[in-house]
Amino acid sequence: MSDFRSDTVTRPTPAMREAMARAEVGDDVLDGDPTVRRLEEAAAEWLGKERALFVPSGTMANQVAVGAWTRPGDELIAQRWAHVVTFEAGAAGYLHGVQATTLGDRSGHLDPAQVKDAIRPDFLHCPRTALLTLEQTHNAAGGVVLPMEEVAGVAAIAREHGIPVHLDGARLANAVVASGIPAQRWAEQADSVSLCFSKGLGAPVGSVIAGDGEFIERGVLVRKRLGGWMRQAGHLAAAALLALEEGVERLAEDHALARSIAERLGVLPGLAADPAAVETNIVMVSVETPDHDAASLAQALGERGVRVMPMGERVLRFVTHRDVGPADVDRLEEAARATLGVG
Numbered sequence: 001m002s003d004f005r006s007d008t009v010t011r012p013t014p015a016m017r018e019a020m021a022r023a024e025v026g027d028d029v030l031d032g033d034p035t036v037r038r039l040e041e042a043a044a045e046w047l048g049k050e051r052a053l054f055v056p057s058g059t060m061a062n063q064v065a066v067g068a069w070t071r072p073g074d075e076l077i078a079q080r081w082a083h084v085v086t087f088e089a090g091a092a093g094y095l096h097g098v099q100a101t102t103l104g105d106r107s108g109h110l111d112p113a114q115v116k117d118a119i120r121p122d123f124l125h126c127p128r129t130a131l132l133t134l135e136q137t138h139n140a141a142g143g144v145v146l147p148m149e150e151v152a153g154v155a156a157i158a159r160e161h162g163i164p165v166h167l168d169g170a171r172l173a174n175a176v177v178a179s180g181i182p183a184q185r186w187a188e189q190a191d192s193v194s195l196c197f198s199k200g201l202g203a204p205v206g207s208v209i210a211g212d213g214e215f216i217e218r219g220v221l222v223r224k225r226l227g228g229w230m231r232q233a234g235h236l237a238a239a240a241l242l243a244l245e246e247g248v249e250r251l252a253e254d255h256a257l258a259r260s261i262a263e264r265l266g267v268l269p270g271l272a273a274d275p276a277a278v279e280t281n282i283v284m285v286s287v288e289t290p291d292h293d294a295a296s297l298a299q300a301l302g303e304r305g306v307r308v309m310p311m312g313e314r315v316l317r318f319v320t321h322r323d324v325g326p327a328d329v330d331r332l333e334e335a336a337r338a339t340l341g342v343g
């Protein structure tokens with residue numbers, strides 16, 4: 001199968017398996033695990049933050065941030081389609097008693113004037129606006145990179161109002177490669193930042209949440225309450241370390257492959273995709289043929305050996321990663337042509 005459903009589907013490389021097997025480990029709760037510590041230090045340095053904390057998932061990284069920055073009854077501001085409010089099953093409310101106000105549209109962008117307007121006044125009847133969350137790259141918007149002026153602009157508004165900023169950097173490495181702007185410069189716009197090793201970077205498990213020492217102290221407690229403490233997690237951290245050391249530059253190949261998908265599918269009758277809109281490793285393809293919706297087309301492609309995820313009724317999302325290459329895109333185009341009856 002050629003699997004374009006997500007960049008999370010990669011299997012560990014032989015080098016990762018070797019590093020995992022050989023990792024020096026300890027009980028990360030009792031005494032600290034030396035390999036986890038190395039990963040946390042390397043990630044903190046890469047992100048330009050004082051400390052980083054290893055957590056099992058990107059969702060937990062975001063929820064540690066929400067828990068560490070807020071109190072029950074508070075409100076956070078997020079982009080309408082951000083992962084933290086769209087794909088975390090209501091965790092901010094369920095776990096932390098925090099409600100969200102959401103802004104913007106499918107493009108993934110945030111308008112500074114709207115952010116300013118959404119900040120609650122200091123008034124007994126209102127929730128406290130306690131957090132602004134940003135997402136880079138923006139998954140549901142098709143992996144777009146929010147421009148630095150936009151990120152800096154909205155972060156400045158939050159800062160003027162004393163509101164901390166959390167950057168969901170699950171795919172920050174893709175933004176770094178696409179923009180040429182180092183991770184530290186993106187991260188310095190935020191008070192906390194997450195990074196996933198299990199997406200384009202290709203590790204099997206794990207994320208970090210990074211920030212200053214005080215934030216991390218609170219984050220350790222939230223992670224404990226979420227059950228995110230892990231014991232000999234060095235076996236996982238060893239793969240994540242390799243992902244950070246060796247996975248970043250390779251992302252450029254995923255971005256080029258993604259663009260080629262838009263170029264090759266976008267010209268087929270019944271499909272629409274804009275190569276110019278593909279900035280990183282995610283391609284959104286509109287299904288415009290009356291013969292199929294996204295779900296039925298995904299099903300038909302699956303029967304021809306190509307797995308892909310519907311994102312809405314008439315949109316398919318393709319994600320490139322280490323375990324797909326040009327031959328998989330050839331197979332995808334053939335499967336699409338055969339399914340649509342195009343010669």
Ligand SMILES: Cc1ncc(COP(=O)(O)O)c(C=O)c1O
Nearest residue numbers: 057058059060083135139168170
């Ligand atoms: C932007 C973003 N944040 C967070 C997550 C959550 O990561 P995980 O699946 O590891 O919980 C994802 C997952 O796709 C994501 O795209």
